[in-house]
Amino acid sequence: MPASKAALKSAERWALPASQARSRATRARLISAAEAVFAKKGFAGARLSDIAAEAGCSVGAVYFRFKDKDALFFAIIESFVEEARLGLAAMLAGAGPKTREDILRLFVNAAARNFHRHKGLFRAIVERCIEHPHAVKTMMTFRDELAAALEKAVGSGAKAPSLPIRVMTQMIYGFMVTGVLNRQAPTNFGDAQTMDELANACIAYLNAALP
16 A cells, blocks of 8 residues: 655655655655565575566666665654554544544444554564664554544543553554464454454453543
């Protein structure tokens, strides 16, 4: 799925400057191709030649726009995080008032769709996070942003994410990450009943922990 303009903008700091429309289009195509290759082969298994072939350009075109494989990978992470950030904002700003239960069900299902759509990429991100502090920091910062947005949305009155919100956010993402990394896990992102059970557990926990 092509990244939005906002997501591509957030990835620019990892790329060399591109002033012409054609160069920007090539950069966007490389980011899309790189996500597909990283998702299929993982970070270690992906080669810049694979990414260039997927994008329909030369390896020289990759190096012309990105310093190395790390820079391209971090551009993808930044792009993904921005897409998810915009998606969360749109979900929380949707029409009509929402109860705490509504918000949590929306959040769980949005997270499931996101993990399902980017399952291979998440696996590559986790692989790279083990070794690289910037990847860890980016994903943990995003997790904290999600917790803060949920804290505000459920209206608990806290200025910063409370412990129950942080625990619940970790419950959701721990469940999803286990499904990404372990093929034998009971996680099925496409199964409505499984997602309902996860949402039910989160709702019950928060109802007991928050006023």
